[in-house]
Amino acid sequence: MRALLTALALSAVLAAPVAAQEPAPAELTRFALDAGLGLGTRGYERPFDGQLQVLETTPFVAADLALRLRRCATDCPTAHYALDFLLRYQTSLGMQVEAPMLFALPGEVSARSSRVELSVAPLFRLGSAASSPSIAVPIGAMLRAFQAEHRDLPLPSYSLFGPHLRVEGRLPLGDTFELRAGPEAQWVAVIGNRLQDEGTAGSGFGLGFEVAASADVGSGLGLELSYRQAHAFASGEGGAADFEDIERYATLQLSWRPQ
Numbered sequence: 550m551r552a553l554l555t556a557l558a559l560s561a562v563l564a565a566p567v568a569a570q571e572p573a574p575a576e577l578t579r580f581a582l583d584a585g586l587g588l589g590t591r592g593y594e595r596p597f598d599g600q601l602q603v604l605e606t607t608p609f610v611a612a613d614l615a616l617r618l619r620r621c622a623t624d625c626p627t628a629h630y631a632l633d634f635l636l637r638y639q640t641s642l643g644m645q646v647e648a649p650m651l652f653a654l655p656g657e658v659s660a661r662s663s664r665v666e667l668s669v670a671p672l673f674r675l676g677s678a679a680s681s682p683s684i685a686v687p688i689g690a691m692l693r694a695f696q697a698e699h700r701d702l703p704l705p706s707y708s709l710f711g712p713h714l715r716v717e718g719r720l721p722l723g724d725t726f727e728l729r730a731g732p733e734a735q736w737v738a739v740i741g742n743r744l745q746d747e748g749t750a751g752s753g754f755g756l757g758f759e760v761a762a763s764a765d766v767g768s769g770l771g772l773e774l775s776y777r778q779a780h781a782f783a784s785g786e787g788g789a790a791d792f793e794d795i796e797r798y799a800t801l802q803l804s805w806r807p808q
Contacts, residue, residue: 587800711738748789
């Protein structure tokens with residue numbers, strides 16, 4: 550009798566449905582909001598009133614805001630291919646520059662140095678593991694601008710706009726750190742009318758680079774320390790001086806990444 554009961558119990562256990570563990574859903578989209586502060590500089594050489602006007606390298610406090618989105622065909626941590634979308638805005642806070650006055654000593658005026666980037670980057674992972682290096686190629690449009698508060702002073706505002714391309718190498722270091730770096734080129738297709746009125750050509754080009762180190766700190770948060778430097782050039786026409794613009798941004802961003 551005891552043997553019969555044991556057999557029945559064993560049969561019941563074997564007949565019970567085994568609860569199969571369902572695999573975790575693939576992570577196909579990653580979203581992040583970044584905000585940070587740092588330091589920046591702006592300087593230029595430009596034609597003005599038939600002469601060369603120079604703005605010496607001027608430092609300022611910088612704000613850095615970004616919206617990032619990654620779309621993957623398969624699970625993002627190990628996907629061989631993905632698309633990164635980026636909208637980034639960098640701007641000065643409380644910037645003051647020396648303004649040449651016609652009949653007085655130079656005085657300080659408020660100004661703003663800013664940059665807007667909108668890009669999409671094909672991302673190619675060079676391996677099957679999440680720690681494999683990857684290459685990204687951000688392609689998009691970028692606007693760089695310098696605006697003086699008092700437009701009647703001999704410190705005219707201007708803007709530079711055009712498509713750009715950057716080639717980035719990205720190297721994960723363990724599960725929480727990543728390094729990225731790469732050069733950048735821009736065709737400055739549109740130059741502000743105020744520069745053109747002084748003899749600057751209607752288009753030019755830009756060269757630069759960007760490096761960054763990022764880390765996950767847990768609870769959907771991350772940190773990124775980045776440095777960017779870019780030069781823009783345009784030739785002068787009719788004997789006018791050539792134009793050159795130099796911008797730099799070094800910022801620390803806090804990133805929120807919803808789970």
